[in-house]
Amino acid sequence: MKLQEASRKEVRRMAIGSCICGLISLAGFFLLHLLGVMRFTYKVVLGTAGGVAVAVISFVILCLSVQKAVDTQDEKLRKSRMQLSYNLRLVLQAGWVVAAFLLPWFNVLAAAVPLLFPTVIIFFLQSKGKLVTPSERKNPEPSEEEEPEDHLGSFEI
16 A cells, blocks of 8 residues: 555654654763763664654554555444554564664663654644644534534624
8 A cells, every 4th residue: 555645744744753853862862871871872873763763664554554444434344454553553662662672782762762752743743733723623614414503603682
């Protein structure tokens, strides 16, 4: 399945945001190194890079799953596909953290922190009105099921 243009745009934003968060994370780890709390080595850089890659891959899987679910007419099949996608992404992320713990080339903390970046990016974009604008939040479009009588205007005398 191929990513739609809107999904590609969101994946691009997520990848750029994750890279920026990764650089901020590396700066934080370097600051901890300067304070003597931990050592800043190649393991931190590799862990962060791997974590960012897994976070972006997980987001791509989410986008593909949503696209496929939207095309599905059967509600039960749609829910099962989304649940399968969730489980797959969870196993991918848990597998990454376990691999980072077991393999000597990665710092496990630096590898796990980037998995939170997509959530942080979504909250940031939402707070800036980049996902849903404030006017859309205040004036949601009425659904087709609602009748116009349900939306009374102001009362004038």
